[in-house]
Structures are given as C-alpha cells and as structure tokens.
Amino acid sequence: MPTVLGLEGSANKVGAGVVRDGVILSNARATYVTPPGHGFAPGPAGRHHRQELLGLLGRALGHARTRPQDLDGVAFTRGPGMGAGLAAVAAVARTLAQLWLRPLLAVNHCVGHIEMGRLLGPAPDPLVLYVSGGNTQVIAFSRRRYRILGETLDLALGNCLDxxxxxxxxxxxxxxxxxxxxxxxxxxxxxxxxYVVKGMDVSFSGLLSHLQAVTPGLLASGEATREDLCFSLQETAFAMLAEVTERALALTGTRHLLLVGGVACNRRLQEMLRVMCRARGAELCPIDERYCQDNGAMIAQAGWEMLRAGQTTALDQSGITQRYRTDEVEVAWRA
Structure with a gap:
C-alpha cells in the first residue's frame, strides 16, 4: 500500500498531507492572511510558507502516525502558482526526497484538485469545473490528458472576487x-x-472593471448596497459558468459534474449548478470544504497516482513553473 507525502504552497495557503492507498491520513494547512483591502504579494507569502512548512510537515506525519521510512514518495506542487511559494515548497520536497531516499513526484496543481475530487466523489470520469483564485477551466478527460474545453480569457473568477x-x-x-x-x-x-461568454470561454475583466467604476457612485447615492453589489456579482459570474458548463455537458454526454477549487466552496454556485445539472439529467458532485481549498493531501493523492504509474521526477527535472497548464500533463494512470 503506497504511502505518499504531499506538499502544497502555490498561493496563500501552505499545506502538508499524507495519503495511503486512497485513504487521507492527514491534512495540515496554514493560510497567509493580509489586512482588509490588501492582497498577498509573492515575497511575503513565500516567507510565510517557509516559516510554517516544517511545523506543518511534523503535524502531518504525526497525525498520520507515519515515519519517514514508511513513505514511498514525496510529492510537491510544481505549478502553476506564485513563484516564491512554489520555490519554498519545492526546496523542502527535494531535500526530504534526498534525505529519506524516496522518489520525488512533481505534481500539477490543477490535476491535484481533480484527483482529490475523483477520490472523494462518486464519479470516476466526470466533467470537471475547476474554479479557484488563479484558474477557471471546464475540463474533460480524453486520451491520457485532461482536455480544457473552456476557460477564462483573462481573470480567474477567484481573483475577480478577491x-x-x-x-x-x-x-x-x-x-x-x-x-x-x-x-x-x-x-x-x-x-x-x-455578461461575457464566448463559446465555451468566459471573461471576467470587464465585469470587474465595470464594478470598480460604478461602485463608489452607487454606494454614495444609496442606489445599491454592498449586499446588492456582491449579490449581482455572484449571480452574473455564476450564470456565466453555468452556461458554459451546460454546453460542455451537452458536448460530452457526461452525467456527472465534479466541482473543485477554492470557489467551489460557494453554496450559491453549488445551488445554481445543481439546478442546471438536474435539468440535464446529470448529478453535481461537490467535494468536502476541507479539500476544495488548496491542501497538501490533494498533492499527495495526485503523487500517489503518479507513483503507481511510474511517473517519478528526476532531481534535475524538478524545477517549478508558474505556468503549467492542466493539459500539459500525461495522465498515465487513467485508461
């Protein structure tokens, strides 16, 4: 029963998790939080990850009751993501793999979300809607790749909301x-x-720039409240996602929709997609909130699949990449 440690740090969350033969043994995580009105920059986020990662590693191994000699591989997020955080996690993973003489497994962050969803959900071959801070994609598996049927043309929805x-x-x-x-x-x-939908693709930059232009005036005049603005943003953006996802369901004939990524925790998005799926005779498969957001266990699970397929990573090939598309990965563990 292979046991894999996974390390994640592509954005503002850093985590470590252990998976053994499809069972999540531990999932420790810490979030870098900035004051209201501020986003997170790569440098401070990377420093946060460096400070937190070894403690999270100890917690993950402790909760899993696993010793280094019990591990069969060390997985880490290669990309996509923010360079400073990716580099911090990759350095720790390379060090541990060499110290413990274990195979290194460089995981695509997006594939990690998908494999965690497949592990926890009822559908082995679903259509995937992946909605996070840095990515918005509609994905289907075909011929050893996760094919991107549609995606954002500019901002990811999570970035727009943030x-x-x-x-x-x-x-x-x-x-x-x-x-x-x-x-x-x-x-x-x-x-x-x-409301910008172009075939199977969506665009959120115009939506955001319009809100940035009109919000001060609407709030000052009392024509709309902050609640109205947030409600309108969600309803519009989520309707765009529902439209392109419904088109993808019709194209693929799939009967299961897997919803993954940080934005997938949103209950209103789940509600809208569930209504759309029901109308098409499909089933929405959201996953547990603990695993929607970035976490080390999802990287461990993808690494576990890679290890079974013999897709280990040589040390001289273990560099990070901030741009690492979902469809670049050969998914050798799926038929």
Missing part, C-alpha cells in the same frame, strides 16, 4: 470570497452587469 472584496475593504479571513458570499445572501437588487 479584487472586488479588496475594493469593499472586506476582511481576508477566512477568505475574501467567503465574505462576499455572506453579503450576497442579503442582497435584494440585481444590477445589470457585463
């Missing part, structure tokens, strides 16, 4: 998107906002 939250001076804990979701539940007025 930037609007900063404009409203919302707290960054537990996350900007969560705080937008709470305000949106009390919204009553649906504003007319830019």
């Amino acid at each position: 930037r609007f939250a900063r404009m409203l001076q919302l707290p960054n804990a537990p996350s900007p998107g969560y705080n937008i979701e709470q305000l949106a539940r009390r919204g009553r007025r649906l504003l007319d906002l830019p």
